[in-house]
Amino acid sequence: MVAPIVIVGTGLAGYSLAKELRKLDATVPIVMISRDSGDFYSKPMLSNALCAKKSAASLVLKSSVAMEEELRAQILTHTLVVKIELQARCLHLEGGRIQFYSTLVLAMGADPIRPVMAGNGGDSVLSVNDLDDFSLFEKSLAELDARNTSRNVLILGAGLIGCEFANDLLARGFNPTVVDVEDRMLARLLPSQASRRLQTRLETAGVVFRFKAAAVSVNRAADGLAVELSDGTAMRCDLILSAIGLKPRLGLAAQAGLAVHRGIITDEKLMTSEPGVFAIGDCAEVGRSVLPFVMPIMFQCRALAATLTGTPTAVKYPAMPVTVKTPACPTVICPPPVRAEGAWDVHETEDGLEALFSDSTSPDRVLGFAIQDKSISKRQQMAARVAT
CATH class of the missing domain: 3.30.390.120 (Enolase-like; domain 1)
Known part of the structure; x- marks a missing residue:
């Protein structure tokens, strides 16, 4: 029996690669391994789902069962990979199962960076990086609705995701305050004039910004959460959402001996330091860059699908504009x-x-x-x- 192409991850990168492979080869065996339900959804929709009146359930476009049928692939859901054995070309799965591969593709994504804060309320800080996260976030907002509280939400980070969630929360009647260590929003992506224009529009719509500060402690209080900032000021909120960035999932790759830096290091053909093992998406460092955006992932998947079906292809990126989902500006x-x-x-x-x-x-x-x-x-x- 021919060992399959194994794709670890069923996010945008994993599923996009499987779709591109099927366009080029209808018969190559594909096995996909998912740590969650494996349902297919649009991850970019997470940060404007409130405005679109979408629930976690309604964001699902296709179930994992439907994806299995569409892709003619085997999808192992709620399955964790505990070890990669490169010499034997196999994966050790939780529960003792072994999965052999002919080619391995790591599309494991990234985890939210967790803020380090003092106090007894640190475990109440939420982040939204996948459908399960959004479901918990949605439930927490519903609980605030039911309690009829002041509806104040503190967002940590004024980058893309923080700004988008701030705009989206306004649509549900919440009061977002955004805190960031920089002196302006989207400081690494926008010139100061554009930052100022976006900030002014969001402030007019109801967002409050606190710059050159970080949350250093959070404690539970009778009326919500008490937060102390690094500039010595304090504030109260009902919910905290962290959007300070993502960290590629490197543990499995590093444990197996693959070269890692900020991401899993690959060459221009997406191959890691081990022949036959590739990396794409948020976990991959291609050309010294980790690009956690939709368009780079699509170009990576097309290039890699060509390579895996017999036409070695280097990934090349055109200009890839990103739309910031902030209707206020x-x-x-x-x-x-x-x-x-x-x-x-x-x-x-x-x-x-x-x-x-x-x-x-x-x-x-x-x-x-x-x-x-x-x-x-x-x-x-x-x-x-x-x-x-």
Whole structure:
């Protein structure tokens, strides 16, 4: 019996790869291993599900059973991989089962970074990184509704996810306060003028921002949660949502001896330091970058599917704009490379904002852009200007 291609993970990366493989090969055996139910859903919808009046259950697009049928694959749900044995080309699963593979693809995703805080309320801090997380978050909000409290939600982190959840919570009548150690929102992605424009719109809509501060302690109180910030101030809230970032799941790979850094290190063909083992998605470090966005994952999956079906293909990225789901101020960002050296050129009017990030050594070379409000109609035009 031919050992299958085994994909560890049934998130966007895992399922997208399986779909791309089936486009190219209808018969290759595929086994997918999921730590949860394996149901297929759109992860980007998690941060604007409240505005769309979506519940955790309604976010499910297809069950794991339906995905098995569609992909003609075996999907092992609620199954943990405890060890990768590279020499034997097998996985040790929880409960003692062994799963052999011909090719192994690690698409395990990332875990939310957990804030370290003093006090007795640290275990009450929530994060939303998957459907189960969102279900718990949804339940917690419903409990606040039932208690008829002041409905104050503290969000830790003013990055993409924190800003999107802040805007989304407004749609349900909650009062979000966003705390971040930076001096402005989306500081690593936007020029200051765009940050200010987005902040002003969200503040007008009802969001409160506290910058240059972090939550250092949280304690349960009679009227909710008492939080102390690093700037010496205190505040009270009913719920805390952490959105301070993600950390790729590296434990299995590192234990097996695969090269890891910020993610599981791969070459341009997504192969790890071990031939026959590949990594994609939020857990992969490709070209010294971890790109936790939808579009890079799609390009990785197409390239890897070609490689695994006999056509070695390096992943190449075009300009990949990201839509920030903040209806209060429509924003699209095409971030420059992390280590890029350059400067923003910003043009702002009442109707919109356009910003280009140009290479410091070659000013005509555009490395990224940001657009807001009516200017988002120029998304494709701006993307065409970005050097790839």
